Amino acid sequence: MTTEFDLLQQLRSIATDPAARGLLDDAAVLGDLVLTHDTIAEGVHYLPDDPPASVGWKLAAVNLSDIAAKGAVPAAALLSLTLRGDGEWEQAFLDGLAAACESYGLPLIGGDTIALPAGAPRVLGLTVVGRSDGRVPARSGGQPGDALWLAGTIGDSAAGLQLLGADPRSTGVLVDTYRRPVPLLAAGRALATGASAMMDVSDGLLLDCARLAGASGCGADLDLDALPLSSAFVAERGAGRAARLFAATGGDDYALLAALPAGLDPFTLSLPADARLTRIGTLAPGSGLALHDSGGAVPLPERLGHEHRTS
Template sequence: MRESQAIQRLRRIATSPAALGLADDTALLDGLVLTHDSIAEGVHFLPADPAASVGWKLVTVNLSDLAAKGASPAAALLSLALSGDDAWDMSFLDGIEAACESYGLALVGGDTIALPAGAPRVFGLTAIGRAGERVPLRKGGKDGDVLWLIGTLGDSAAGLELLREDGASTGPLVDIYRRPVPLLAPGQVLAPHAHAMMDVSDGLLLDAMRLAEASALNAEIDLDAIPLSKAFIAERGESLDARLFAATGGDDYALLVAMPPDVDPLSLSLPRGTTIARIGTLAAEGSLLSLSSGGSPVPLPEHLGHEHRGNSPA
């Protein structure tokens, strides 16, 4: 089964208004923003990744969903699966502790089980945030909105490729793959002004298409405007191919924001050093997602991003 098929079925179960029709990355309940992300060995992290970085990543990918709603971190529940390797498990918890402390998230409970011998590691975390004055959803985009991207794209996917080629690779790209930084402060500054916001975890093109679809609009993206880091450019260059790689790789934890055209996010008090770029627009006309580079249209690549699917042939 594909992820999208599973979600269709889940929508008939998750009928509470808090679930937002499962059309967002979070649920909203009594002023709280709720999210849950899991992290599995071989799917989200490599068996050789340092245990502390896996713990860090579990917390920060959840915080990224809170960031996209402009929420402030409050509390977390951890689903911990002990692997039998005590040093690994202790170090994993060090990573959980470091991330919780860094971002003011209080671990308040959860559950611990022991994995069967040899089973791949899987962990889950529920993060709970306090909503700000406005919670921008995926579906709030309006005709004529400007699409802004906060953060850079492709670093993590490039880091993963380096690790796949040579597990001993180090450097900024590998660090970003292993230790994403949730953009909480920018999210809180932008949320009161944004029509729609989401984090880019599955790849910009797939996530932008989801935002456009949820808003019943069409997204146009200028690939030349996609922000790339110096480390990414040094590794892969800035060609159209490199930009398409960056726009589809995923694991970025950047923020995609649909802003009314009369709001200039550069005039808001974003933290010093925030990378922000105007990458496109939302429009009533056009196709769900269209790309351009050098002023010419670019055909959509076959894979727009990361979609989970089971092993059955369907």
């Protein structure tokens, strides 16, 4: 029996080049290039009745979020497209992908299109290449005492997905955020100039924060009350401890988590005017995650996020 963990160990034993960053980062870094690839499968990463244009948008956006987390500028994409049935789904998927490419200046320059056997779930992949003209913060550069900052809000997407689970015809801001996340490219570029560590929040803030702290050889202390929630999220689920724990573990946020040296005021960086930047905690000596709110220490939930990715 080979487990997913065994496979990841095997991949790490192959990917020994420094550019791979031990397969522990959002992206590979080859000179001034930042490279990432995400693959999604029907029924695993998206729902068969999700609008295909939104699936195309999201595939581009999640890859761009990895590029954003390294402070890079989108340079090129290669698409792996499967074709099944009459192609109408794929046509709408491409419309959504093209819209995201146009919105974020990402040229599609190649890829492959293959036919699938009837009934096989679609599998869609995108490689995105970015370019950096400066620092490319790793997950592992954090130091005890660094402040943890979050760009963006959390919980919207997970709340949107729950609404869709209750009623597939649900609409609104939260559903939109689940279907069409926005990669924080400009915020990422600004934060990268000062961050000692950075990553995007895709699998749940608590899990991703534990990963950043772990990679940096630190612990982390988070203030649950400080977590930035959107007004749409608060209107739907409130802002109490349960809602905040839901938001902190829901995933699919594509917010950016940055560790900044204690003396650095991020508002001195060239952040975009609409950036929502919030201090949510601190890296600490030692290891492990600690949570608190105004009521004192908060026990960690059993599940910190989605452990579905192996690289």
